Amino acid sequence: MYASGMAPHLSLIIPVYNGGAGRIADTIGQLRAFLCQQDYTSELIIVDDGSATPIVADGVTVLRNDVNRGKGASVARGMLAAKGDYRVFTDADLAYPPSQINRILAALSGGAEVAVACRVLPESRYIMSPAFFPYLFTRHLMSRALNLTVRLTLVHGVRDTQAGLKGFTAAAAETIFTRLTVPGFAFDVEALAIARRRGMTIREIPVEFRYDDEPTTVRLMQDAARMTRDLIKVRWNLTARRYD
Numbered sequence: 230m231y232a233s234g235m236a237p238h239l240s241l242i243i244p245v246y247n248g249g250a251g252r253i254a255d256t257i258g259q260l261r262a263f264l265c266q267q268d269y270t271s272e273l274i275i276v277d278d279g280s281a282t283p284i285v286a287d288g289v290t291v292l293r294n295d296v297n298r299g300k301g302a303s304v305a306r307g308m309l310a311a312k313g314d315y316r317v318f319t320d321a322d323l324a325y326p327p328s329q330i331n332r333i334l335a336a337l338s339g340g341a342e343v344a345v346a347c348r349v350l351p352e353s354r355y356i357m358s359p360a361f362f363p364y365l366f367t368r369h370l371m372s373r374a375l376n377l378t379v380r381l382t383l384v385h386g387v388r389d390t391q392a393g394l395k396g397f398t399a400a401a402a403e404t405i406f407t408r409l410t411v412p413g414f415a416f417d418v419e420a421l422a423i424a425r426r427r428g429m430t431i432r433e434i435p436v437e438f439r440y441d442d443e444p445t446t447v448r449l450m451q452d453a454a455r456m457t458r459d460l461i462k463v464r465w466n467l468t469a470r471r472y473d
Contacts, residue, residue: 236399238269239334240313244303245321246278256321257286263327269334274311276303301416305406308397317396325394329436333396341432342401343424345387346394352435383463384421387431391417394436401429408472415459422463426472 241260245253253275264271277284279297292306304318315337319325325346336344347353384390395417397405404427411419424431466472 235270237272237313238315239264239267239271239330240274240307240311240316241271241330242274242276242304242307242311242316242318243321244276244278244300244307244318245280245284246297246300246303247280253284253286253321256323257289259323260327261288263330267331272311272313274307276307278303299412299416300414301409301419302412304416305409308402308406311399311402314399315396316399316402317394320393325392325436325438329394329438330396332434332436333394336432336434337396337398339432340430342398342429343405343421343431344396345389345421345431345433346392346436346438347389347433348392348436348438349388350433350435354437356437356439383418383460383467384425387421388433390421392436392438394438395420404429410466410471411459411462413455413459415456415463418460419463419466422467423472426467 241264243253243256243260257273257275260273264273273289275284275286275289275291277291277293278299279294283293284291290310292310294303294306307318308316315334317330317333319330329346333344333346348355391414401424405420405423408423409416409419421431
């Protein structure tokens with residue numbers, strides 16, 4: 230997708246672990262088709278986070294963790310291995326259609342150092358089955374409570390810290406992901422906290438997204454417990470000036 234020795238315009242990073250491994254071939258096919266239609270150069274990087282069955286894909290870069298290290302560690306590895314002028318990560322289930330990547334790129338090329346999908350902006354659109362409405366309500370309430378805590382204590386002014394579509398300039402990615410200490414799902418908050426501490430420009434972008442899976446209540450509670458622990462760690466790191 231780009232000539233050897235030249236930096237691509239975009240590096241697209243996809244972290245994958247077990248659940249996403251079964252559909253990764255379709256995901257790669259959709260993303261390659263999308264990227265081939267664009268007028269910019271690109272590279273696609275899959276980070277296999279120690280899946281039970283190793284991921285094999287032709288024509289893309291596959292990085293494999295020897296053990297399961299967490300989404301944050303996997304995204305960081307992909308970001309630091311990337312060569313693109315702009316570096317975007319999204320989830321293997323493509324909850325954000327590939328077309329939304331260009332919205333992130335437009336914000337970055339327009340001067341933002343960090344661009345964040347924001348599902349709560351009025352212009353954002355949900356695509357989901359009516360059967361998921363009860364889950365969406367529960368998840369939305371938990372997400373809003375979490376985000377209020379994050380805005381008050383860690384990352385001021387970002388309304389949707391957990392969206393699984395974010396982009397960074399090469400310089401911002403190098404600065405942020407070399408300092409990341411949270412390997413799990415709260416890495417988004419830490420990345421944005423680092424960006425804020427370093428004075429980077431963060432822009433929120435309206436997006437289309439879809440819900441295709443409904444996690445159990447147990448998983449929601451487990452995620453909340455892990456998130457709380459990690460947020461305390463980020464707060465401590467800020468206080469100790471580890472990101473300076």
